[in-house]
Amino acid sequence: MDVDELRCDEETTKAPKPHDVLWFPDGNVVLATDLYLFKVHKSLLSLHSSVFKDMFELSNVGDSAAGESAGEKSQDAYDGLPLITLVGDKGEDVVHLLRTVFEIRYYDYHSDKTPLDIVVALLLLSTKYDFKDIRTNVILQIIRQYPTDLKDYDLVDDDTSLLFDDHRVNCHFALLGAAYRTNAHVLFPTLYFACSKNSIQHIIEESTRRGVPAECLYALLEGRERLLLNFYKQAASMERMVEAATAHITCIRGGNDRTSCLRDLLLSGIFFGEFSTDVNLHFVRRSPEMFDFFNQACETCKTFMEGRIAWKRNAVWDKLPSNFGCPGWNVIREQLGEMAES
Ligand SMILES: [Zn+2]
Numbered sequence: 001m002d003v004d005e006l007r008c009d010e011e012t013t014k015a016p017k018p019h020d021v022l023w024f025p026d027g028n029v030v031l032a033t034d035l036y037l038f039k040v041h042k043s044l045l046s047l048h049s050s051v052f053k054d055m056f057e058l059s060n061v062g063d064s065a066a067g068e069s070a071g072e073k074s075q076d077a078y079d080g081l082p083l084i085t086l087v088g089d090k091g092e093d094v095v096h097l098l099r100t101v102f103e104i105r106y107y108d109y110h111s112d113k114t115p116l117d118i119v120v121a122l123l124l125l126s127t128k129y130d131f132k133d134i135r136t137n138v139i140l141q142i143i144r145q146y147p148t149d150l151k152d153y154d155l156v157d158d159d160t161s162l163l164f165d166d167h168r169v170n171c172h173f174a175l176l177g178a179a180y181r182t183n184a185h186v187l188f189p190t191l192y193f194a195c196s197k198n199s200i201q202h203i204i205e206e207s208t209r210r211g212v213p214a215e216c217l218y219a220l221l222e223g224r225e226r227l228l229l230n231f232y233k234q235a236a237s238m239e240r241m242v243e244a245a246t247a248h249i250t251c252i253r254g255g256n257d258r259t260s261c262l263r264d265l266l267l268s269g270i271f272f273g274e275f276s277t278d279v280n281l282h283f284v285r286r287s288p289e290m291f292d293f294f295n296q297a298c299e300t301c302k303t304f305m306e307g308r309i310a311w312k313r314n315a316v317w318d319k320l321p322s323n324f325g326c327p328g329w330n331v332i333r334e335q336l337g338e339m340a341e342s
Helices: 003-014 044-046 049-060 091-102 116-128 132-145 149-156 174-183 185-196 200-209 214-236 238-248 260-268 288-296 300-317 330-342
Strands: 017-023 028-032 036-039 072-078 079-087
Touching: 003 149, 017 091, 036 044, 036 091, 044 049, 044 079, 044 091, 044 132, 049 079, 091 116, 091 132, 116 132, 116 174, 132 185, 132 330, 149 300, 174 185, 174 200, 174 214, 185 200, 185 214, 185 330, 200 214, 200 330, 214 238, 214 300, 238 300, 288 300
Parallel strands: 017 036, 028 079
Antiparallel strands: 028 036, 072 079
């Protein structure tokens, strides 16, 4: 076999092949990607996607420029059927989109086990081709794992847990990049927050690896800085709050000599503003003084501190979207409510 034959073989193997599943005998259009050809039905695609609907309608009247605005190119026929090349889409991603459309059990948006690459592919392609229902479902699936309420967020916030067939920590940046590229605004604050919890070095490395757009990375870094500042302000004001409380908290341990666990905490030299530098909002657990306090304090003082900490955490969380230039939680929750009802 000479070099020319080898090259010829390589070209043959690179030509897209009919897909095993998505090749319906009575299909009436062929879609082409880098890897696969799909023989599918125009009517079903048109029902779900305004972009495909427009593309098919235009190609019916012989407009050769049909659909090019969305990245597709109308081309010649394949076995007598119209052949449309989906420019810039990966074959595997298109498989996920088309199987979601054609196989009712292929994608379940109630599941948290959908592989990450399918979640990302569906968000990107449903947006590009305007499959409204699929886009809504994917966004609702993601937001369940990155909720807008701090109590709900705490329940899922474990980077070592499994999510989308991967470790949760591996999902943050891939999802942020996809959300940003598809203008899925409702997902921004919690995804920015999840990514903010990492060191700057990790943020830059992961953003590069996961293809997070540069503007998105800037917004993340700027927002992270504002979030930290907000966080320090809240933590620093805690000292005054504890000081004031020592006068009217009836410490169980104190008894008649009026020693208070809270006073001990203040005397321990704790600097509340330095609780943490990792933006995780669980700041108190990081501080050895606070750890000692929770181990030794009476129930009254413990309950008081827990209440104050929860209050401070909520104050930081309430302002979270504004740190990243996003609309407030109320606007986001309203939009999510509309999506869930649509
Ligand atoms: Zn006490």
